Amino acid sequence: MTDFPRPILTVDVVVLELRDTGLWLGTIARDSAPFPQMPALPGGYVHVDTDKDTADTARRVIKAKAGLTDIFCEQLGTFSGADRDPRGWSATVVYYALIRGARPKGAGLVWVPAGNPGVLAFDHNELVAAALDRLRAKGSWSNLPAFLLAKTFTLAELRQTYETILGTSLNDSAFRRKMEELDLIEPVIGKKSKSTARPAQIYRLKQGALRAFDRRI
């Protein structure tokens, strides 16, 4: 059973938040070796006595290090190898989390631009790049971008979020037609945005869960 030395198993979380200035990444300065003082992804060891699974570990880490609960959090993949951690052969199960709306004040994270986060500890730059790739891919065939917005939003906000993630501009009327057809969102009756011009209808996701769009080859 335990004939083999067990590798280190950790969980790391790529925490992403959308602002007017693009996607931002939540980092935390390491307080001990290896890579002391360097910014790193929030993460930690699995606590086998309290964590139900690695998703549970990810949620615990996000709550402990950023004070955040009830956010979108999905497994990205596992990165492993002899060299990625100087302490020895290690594997880290990576999750990515999306922050809805404004980030909480006083949270213990240092925010850096996700596309240009500077040098991070371990192989964490690679993990962030993989998370952004996943986000872009999934943005084009799911309602994932909606999880970067508050629970309610206008169609313009939703379209701008898709545009930020996909890196392209989308035709407004085609986007409205598509959203209508996909049956993903519903208007919050009577609710309108306040703005300097005509107020916009406010919408919310019909289902809280991530939903993929059908694709044909």
Added chain:
Amino acid sequence: MTDFPRPILTVDVVVLELRDTGLWLGTIARDSAPFPQMPALPGGYVHVDTDKDTADTARRVIKAKAGLTDIFCEQLGTFSGADRDPRGWSATVVYYALIRGARPKGAGLVWVPAGNPGVLAFDHNELVAAALDRLRAKGSWSNLPAFLLAKTFTLAELRQTYETILGTSLNDSAFRRKMEELDLIEPVIGKKSKSTARPAQIYRLKQGALRAFDRRI
């Protein structure tokens, strides 16, 4: 560093092969506890002294248990928890592998229908279901189905493979147009299939790698 007890870390591989009768799954009978004699996915512990990473572990396992090398193998995800292995809190990094063409004779795998594999050890039924989901999803926006065929194939074979994976029928002329447009395959000049009717042009993938198709929202 090692303040926390390390969970068990294993690698399991969902080996899939396409035949006329659909997708088949390669299993292996367990020779020891837990779940002795039960069919299970080929898998094993990470060997930290020889495995470069978990993908390396997966390749080693496939070679050792099925005698197969140089096949498509991609990470599916990591499944973890206190209850999935009676020996204790464990995590398994799951890969799925696609066998090209006819399976090797004498390989040490027992083949069962992938969609109805019977009861497998551990949570392996769940892992297989997740792999089939991934296959279906990825089949609709990548050249993944081609990796279930031999290196060379006819357009009809390729279309039938897509149809098997997607569970739908595809329009023949639209499929040809699409393949032409996607620039994924190239004819092997002068090579024709032999059949009872008009021979078909033989094709191969232009690039050996998995390629995703562009998709707009």
Added chain:
DNA sequence: AAAATAGTGTCTGTGAGACAGTATCGC
């Protein structure tokens, strides 16, 4: 009224599906 943003109507080009028609093989 002007400016600004929200939302609608409609034209058009592209591409997928359908399917008839043509090509090339074995018998």
Added chain:
DNA sequence: GCGATACTGTCTCACAGACACTATTTT
């Protein structure tokens, strides 16, 4: 020639992009 499968041409319909137009607010 006939049957069978491979491949091509073309019609049509659906849908995405473009964009003009209308609607509703603030100043």
